[in-house]
Amino acid sequence: MLARIFRPAKTAMQSGKARTRFWLLEFAPSSARRPDPLMGWTQSTDMNGQVRMSFDTREEAVAYAQRHGIAFEVLADKEPKRIIKAYADNFAFHRKQPWTH
Numbered sequence: 001m002l003a004r005i006f007r008p009a010k011t012a013m014q015s016g017k018a019r020t021r022f023w024l025l026e027f028a029p030s031s032a033r034r035p036d037p038l039m040g041w042t043q044s045t046d047m048n049g050q051v052r053m054s055f056d057t058r059e060e061a062v063a064y065a066q067r068h069g070i071a072f073e074v075l076a077d078k079e080p081k082r083i084i085k086a087y088a089d090n091f092a093f094h095r096k097q098p099w100t101h
Contacts, residue, residue, distance in 0.1 A: 001048060002028045005061045006075035022054040023061045025072070 005025050010017055027048035036043050055061040058074065065072040089095070 003065055003070050003072040004028055004075055005072055007077050023058050025053045025061045027051055
């Protein structure tokens, strides 16, 4: 039973960072999902796959896992690479591709 502690990335469908503030603790799947023979839906016998806990800080999540004896790994927080652009750069002289109609 291995838990992952991480901060979720921003989804492509949102412009803000509302759901990226908290640190999540979720368990890695212990068994593979398999299709149900009757309906074809995927099923799993792993009940820990439904557990997803949120914490304000990484230290709180680590302390919780240590207090309850849960093996865990902390995934590094990835900062997005920002590309600063201005509208005037579209018409700059040093543009790599010439701007034409």
